[in-house]
Amino acid sequence: MEFEFLSSTLEVIGTVFIAYAALRVHHRVLNERKVDQRVLKTMKKEQFIGWTGVIFIILGYIFSLPSF
Numbered sequence: 743m744e745f746e747f748l749s750s751t752l753e754v755i756g757t758v759f760i761a762y763a764a765l766r767v768h769h770r771v772l773n774e775r776k777v778d779q780r781v782l783k784t785m786k787k788e789q790f791i792g793w794t795g796v797i798f799i800i801l802g803y804i805f806s807l808p809s810f
Contacts, residue, residue, distance in 0.1 A: 745805045753802035759795030763788040 766788050774781050 749802045749805035751802070752798040752805065756795040756798030756800075756802060759791050759798065763792035763795065 767785055770781055770784055771777070
């Protein structure tokens with residue numbers, strides 16, 4: 743039962759992180775209308791958040807697999 747909860751929690755967190763990162767990048771580029779060092783720095787931070795979300799989703803999937 744604990745792994746089901748952990749799996750669902752990590753999947754939700756991962757999905758939210760990826761969505762947040764994507765939305766922030768679009769928002770930043772839309773408002774700035776140019777790409778400078780500030781935008782690039784923000785995009786790198788958001789890329790890290792996105793990859794962390796992917797890792798959470800993968801871990802959530804692994805924890806949801808039945809034990810063999």
